[in-house]
Amino acid sequence: MNKKKFIKLIILALIVIISNILIFNYCNLENRNITLSYKIVSDNQDTYQLFYGNDTVWNEEQSQSLNYAEARKQESLKYTISNNIQYLRFDLGNQTSNINISDIKLSYLNKSVYLDLDQMVDKNNQNQVEEIQRVGNSFDIKTNGTDPYIVYKVDPKAFEDFDSYKNTVNNILKIVICIVIDMLLLVVLRKSRSVFTLLQELKNNKTLILNLSKNDFKTKYAGSYLGIVWAFIQPIVTIVVYWFVFGVGLRAGSPIKGVPFILWLMGGLVPWFFFQEALLNATNCMLEYSYLVKKVVFKVSILPIVKIVSALFVHLVFVGFLFVVAGIYGFYPSMYTVQLIYYSFCVFVMVLGISYATCAIMIFFKDLGQIINIFLQIGIWMTPIMWSYTMVPEGYQWILKLSPMYYVVEGYRDTFLNHIWFFQRYFETVYFWIITLGLFALGAMIFKKLKPHFADVL
CATH class of the missing domain: 2.60.60 (Lipoxygenase-1)
Structure with missing residues (x-):
């Protein structure tokens, strides 16, 4: 075994040990009634x-x-x-x-x-x-x-039985989570060259990524009278329409007592718009920048992230808009606001992992764009965003929580409205990162596998 592989094994062992210790010490089932x-x-x-x-x-x-x-x-x-x-x-x-x-x-x-x-x-x-x-x-x-x-x-014994049952279920879940994470780390290690090469390319080209993102953002609406204002008009109109239909027409109330429906609705739509725009644009990036893909010396791996950063500019404006609306209703920034950085990073990593796979496949299978559009139409209703998951019987709520975007949407609402830290949602946080890192590793491997054929097909 050479020195490089030995260091990787040591790092992997340390990550496994530390992650398992953290899971067993801090990941516990919530105290349900x-x-x-x-x-x-x-x-x-x-x-x-x-x-x-x-x-x-x-x-x-x-x-x-x-x-x-x-x-x-x-x-x-x-x-x-x-x-x-x-x-x-x-x-x-x-x-x-x-x-x-x-x-x-x-x-x-x-x-x-x-x-x-x-x-x-x-x-x-x-x-x-x-x-x-x-x-x-x-x-x-x-x-x-x-x-x-x-x-x-x-009889107090009834509650003792519940506590014992809870501890048993809790330990089983911890063991399962540890096994899944350990297996995921092993897969990442075996395919580490694809992932680490990709990360290294992104690090070495960060200045180019930022410049291309700014240029992409500016040129998208070049030639129109309103320019980049169009980037915000459609999402704002969508929010107003949903608010009018559900809040005024159907008289839907906020699931959180004392919180206006429009504020609760925006807490879900803002991260979803970021995810939707970033995924659609990043999926089409290879076709849009085909003239760059054909250049031998150009690092095509940075193109998906260029599109996501471009979408991030719009997202930051909407976060500011959300702050304004929250302030109007008396909800002001607090110490929980710092979580916006974390949850935005969650969306960023997740959509980047997905888009590495979709942008590569899109070159060979152009129908994928239509499939993703259908997926997004279903996803906005299944996440859920316009309605609360509490409307579903408790025994079936876990189905809705399978979507990684559920974690992000509820995270934004936790930040602005519920004031709950992300690490208080132990198992949801662990589940999200297992899925996200798995998607990232899979996307990186698919991208590397298909990358040599991009120029030939385009």
């Missing part, structure tokens, strides 16, 4: 409320109300409660009713614990309950007042 659910059939429509706390002094802040909408039809009511509470109070509507309740359980992730039903029939825990009869895993309950309820003392 517990779900309490039960099935109910009643002869009256009514409102059912659940109180929870560590004593029997009940307050509205620690309660949830759900409507039973259709009499004599079974419905499932699901409440979100805090972890490690001691008491529950089941309010059974506001009128005299005959009720059947079944399958009362606490759930966390995919683990469920059924409540001890013997407690439910204890008359010392009841108010305005005329009769309660247990039938297997269900109860037939007859109430006789406007405030009937049953108080239940939760």
Whole structure:
């Protein structure tokens, strides 16, 4: 083994060790609330409320109300409660009713614990309950007042089981993440020549990249009366149209309490516009600059990054526009604002990795441009940007989170609105960089493989 390979192995080993230590120390599942659910059939429509706390002094802040909408039809009511509470109070509507309740359980992730039903029939825990009869895993309950309820003392062991289950799932996820990252690093090492050669070319030509980017930005709208103003008109019009349709026409509200819908919408559209313009322009860069590609001495690997930097100029203006709109509504820059550099870098690296593959393939398969346009049309609705992922049932939200752009869009909103640091989203951050670095390595290999044939095809 020569000295160069030995140094690479040492560096790889250090990266693997450090990354694994960081993952096991800092990547933990978020403390999710517990779900309490039960099935109910009643002869009256009514409102059912659940109180929870560590004593029997009940307050509205620690309660949830759900409507039973259709009499004599079974419905499932699901409440979100805090972890490690001691008491529950089941309010059974506001009128005299005959009720059947079944399958009362606490759930966390995919683990469920059924409540001890013997407690439910204890008359010392009841108010305005005329009769309660247990039938297997269900109860037939007859109430006789406007405030009937049953108080239940939760077994602490249920929460201990949830904590143990959470730790098990957490450790499994950490092991899987470490294995994936280690395998990705091994692939990068094996194909390191393609990646490192590409990075070296970008470093050596940074001045040329900046000059070409400025020139590309200026010449794109040369000859028109408004010039570069056209770069901002279409995205602004798009934002206004979406805001009018969703915010005014459909009266959609912001998923974040106290945040105007237009500000929440812009937090998602601004990074998406950057991604969209950068990807489209970088994909077509080899065809647009074919006269440079044919030159033997020109480093064609810098062309995708030229297009992305050109799109970055527009993006920076829109970020400034977002600051202005946020300021109008009373949302001012904070210490979290520095994250914009990080999230913009995330988009930059991701789109660069993708565009190295797409711009190379585009030369041989020109239909790819149309495919990407369709992909972007679907992507803007699936990310999601105009609507909140919380509208999707919790069990299916992970599908939307598979898109790396979900991480960036929510990151911009975290920066301006939620005030959450990127490292607080442990697993989403790790997942994003696994996907992004994988795309970058794949894009670099495809680009190097096809590069010798560019001039011949063009």
